[in-house]
Amino acid sequence: IARPASAAMSLSFGEIPHALDENLHIPAGYTGKAILRWGDPIVAGAPDFDAETRDAAAQAQQFGYNNDFIHFCPLPEGSAASDHGLLVVNHEYTDTHMIFPGFKDAKEALAGATAEMAAYEQAAHGLSVVEIKKEGNSWAMVPGSKYNRRITLATEMEIVGPAAGHDRLKTSADASGKKVFGTMNNCAGGWTPWGTILSAEENIHQYFGGDPAGTAEAANAKRIGIKGEPSYAWGKFDARFDVTKEPNEPNRFGWIIEVDPYNPDAKPVKHTALGRFKHEAATTVINSDGRLVVYTGDDERFEYVYKYVSNGTFDPGKGRSNSDLLNDGTLHVAKFDAEGNVTWMPLVHGQGELTEANGFKSQADVLIEARRAGDLLGATKMDRPEDIETSDKTGKVYVVLTKNDKRKADDLNPVNDRAENKWGHIIEMVPPMTDGKADHAATTFTWSAFIKAGNPGDAAEGAAYGGQVTDAGWFANPDNVAFDASGRLWIATDGFPDFGVHDGLWVTETEGENRAVTRHFLGCPRGAELCGPAFTPDGKTLFVSIQHPGEEKGANFANPSTRWPDFKDGVPARPSVVAVTKDDGGEIGA
Ligand code: FEO
Numbered sequence: 001i002a003r004p005a006s007a008a009m010s011l012s013f014g015e016i017p018h019a020l021d022e023n024l025h026i027p028a029g030y031t032g033k034a035i036l037r038w039g040d041p042i043v044a045g046a047p048d049f050d051a052e053t054r055d056a057a058a059q060a061q062q063f064g065y066n067n068d069f070i071h072f073c074p075l076p077e078g079s080a081a082s083d084h085g086l087l088v089v090n091h092e093y094t095d096t097h098m099i100f101p102g103f104k105d106a107k108e109a110l111a112g113a114t115a116e117m118a119a120y121e122q123a124a125h126g127l128s129v130v131e132i133k134k135e136g137n138s139w140a141m142v143p144g145s146k147y148n149r150r151i152t153l154a155t156e157m158e159i160v161g162p163a164a165g166h167d168r169l170k171t172s173a174d175a176s177g178k179k180v181f182g183t184m185n186n187c188a189g190g191w192t193p194w195g196t197i198l199s200a201e202e203n204i205h206q207y208f209g210g211d212p213a214g215t216a217e218a219a220n221a222k223r224i225g226i227k228g229e230p231s232y233a234w235g236k237f238d239a240r241f242d243v244t245k246e247p248n249e250p251n252r253f254g255w256i257i258e259v260d261p262y263n264p265d266a267k268p269v270k271h272t273a274l275g276r277f278k279h280e281a282a283t284t285v286i287n288s289d290g291r292l293v294v295y296t297g298d299d300e301r302f303e304y305v306y307k308y309v310s311n312g313t314f315d316p317g318k319g320r321s322n323s324d325l326l327n328d329g330t331l332h333v334a335k336f337d338a339e340g341n342v343t344w345m346p347l348v349h350g351q352g353e354l355t356e357a358n359g360f361k362s363q364a365d366v367l368i369e370a371r372r373a374g375d376l377l378g379a380t381k382m383d384r385p386e387d388i389e390t391s392d393k394t395g396k397v398y399v400v401l402t403k404n405d406k407r408k409a410d411d412l413n414p415v416n417d418r419a420e421n422k423w424g425h426i427i428e429m430v431p432p433m434t435d436g437k438a439d440h441a442a443t444t445f446t447w448s449a450f451i452k453a454g455n456p457g458d459a460a461e462g463a464a465y466g467g468q469v470t471d472a473g474w475f476a477n478p479d480n481v482a483f484d485a486s487g488r489l490w491i492a493t494d495g496f497p498d499f500g501v502h503d504g505l506w507v508t509e510t511e512g513e514n515r516a517v518t519r520h521f522l523g524c525p526r527g528a529e530l531c532g533p534a535f536t537p538d539g540k541t542l543f544v545s546i547q548h549p550g551e552e553k554g555a556n557f558a559n560p561s562t563r564w565p566d567f568k569d570g571v572p573a574r575p576s577v578v579a580v581t582k583d584d585g586g587e588i589g590a
């Protein structure tokens with residue numbers, strides 16, 4: 001299908017075709033460089049990556065596994081520098097059978113895991129903070145920089161907000177209920193107006209072994225997916241990951257955490273006021289009245305979309321202490337109706353159904369079991385809410401629903417209206433506008449479908465874009481999104497290989513005649529999904545996370561489906577962050 005040329009189109013790159021092979025694909029005239037690879041030494045004194053040996057102490061000083069969310073923090077802080085900064089990167093999870101030699105598949109690796117392997121995996125989770133510099137048109141990290149830091153399952157963190165110190169957060173190792181070691185399954189994230197990073201703890205259920213049935217937390221554990229069938233063997237070696245021994249430990253995960261990238265000594269905090277579920281991301285906006293609003297999704301089939309509204313207002317003069325805005329406010333859950341309205345319902349103890357009679361003794365209970373609170377309020381069950389981003393240019397909010405193949409034809413709702421939704425969709429929410437300023441704190445928005453993903457050439461899929469897309473312009477399974485400096489929306493996918501096409505990056509304008517008409521910019525090597533698109537402030541560098549390259553059905557350490565990015569025999573595929581620049585030094589995409 002040829003797309004008519006349009007003078008209004010602000011994107012001029014040569015679109016790449018749909019493909020699926022061992023390589024990374026970007027348009028002609030661009031260069032992509034893997035600047036941070038799993039195992040690269042980042043902290044001073046860290047050893048080099050070893051293709052075969054897995055040492056937990058080494059990994060705790062090296063770039064972690066399965067990079068996801070990325071944010072570029074300019075240096076010096078507060079500047080708009082686009083050639084020097086800190087990259088903050090989430091390390092979502094580990095693939096045991098891709099990391100360690102000798103296992104056929106994930107099942108064998110789970111059965112054969114040792115304490116040493118568990119320790120290594122815990123060191124490969126968390127976050128990295130790494131100083132990077134651009135020389136000419138090429139980025140490189142600064143090994144051993146004073147800023148470089150790893151955050152792992154061993155990093156001490158403070159729990160803050162309404163659930164901090166609650167009995168349900170206390171364990172035999174922590175009688176205070178306020179001190180926890182580590183973070184895990186950090187998926188997407190966000191950043192704050194005061195210079196810190198937010199990181200979302202997502203699929204935390206899969207790390208906990210033991211059957212929770214019969215414990216005081218049985219129903220709560222079940223609601224978040226803990227059922228004695230972990231994907232990791234950690235519970236065999238460490239009691240805190242065995243819910244029969246420590247039934248409260250899971251209540252200390254599933255939160256939004258805050259990290260100060262500019263201060264390597266700062267203790268990360270977990271903000272309980274934003275609720276506990278499988279957080280995908282946390283996107284902040286300073287509302288027109290100065291309050292802080294945070295949008296966050298719960299990535300599971302039939303789960304909800306949330307937003308948090310602070311009570312206090314942002315004060316640029318208060319620096320890091322604005323973080324208190326995340327401890328005092330109201331979490332809301334979304335209900336979408338057929339008339340095109342979104343109602344934001346407050347999750348407040350004592351209001352409506354959120355009472356002691358329903359098992360909520362305090363606000364802490366409401367936050368710990370935010371999903372059950374949303375159930376009782378009749379929130380709209382979504383097709384896996386992943387990233388949510390707001391446009392600085394228009395104030396509109398984009399909610400990405402990745403897919404839901406379990407959506408039944410007799411269980412559709414206005415905003416999730418395709419049965420067996422294998423393709424995913426993107427919803428546009430519009431807050432009320434006063435004098436051109438969006439009121440993100442308002443309790444009613446409007447919504448409409450922005451893109452229904454899938455192949456527009458197959459009418460049965462019900463795909464819908466803003467106009468005619470090219471052969472390569474359609475996609476499936478949107479996951480992470482990012483806005484560039486010009487207000488264009490970049491859409492990363494997770495799952496498109498199910499349709500025989502690599503995951504990658506598509507871009508569209510959100511206004512004008514090319515609104516919701518996507519074009520294909522980047523394709524991943526086999527096995528990988530694309531995460532964390534992030535830009536420098538000048539829009540001239542795009543950072544992307546290539547997550548789990550080489551990992552697909554039948555693959556393992558010895559037989560990855562690609563050996564990207566090193567392509568050396570015996571060296572496994574390595575999840576990596578790629579810096580994409582335009583060879584003429586111009587803006588990405590333009
Ligand atoms: Fe970690 Fe929902 O992707």
Ligand code: CA
Nearest residue numbers: 187386479480
């Ligand atoms: Ca995701």
Ligand code: CA
Nearest residue numbers: 387480481482
């Ligand atoms: Ca994003």
Ligand code: CA
Nearest residue numbers: 479494529531
């Ligand atoms: Ca994903």
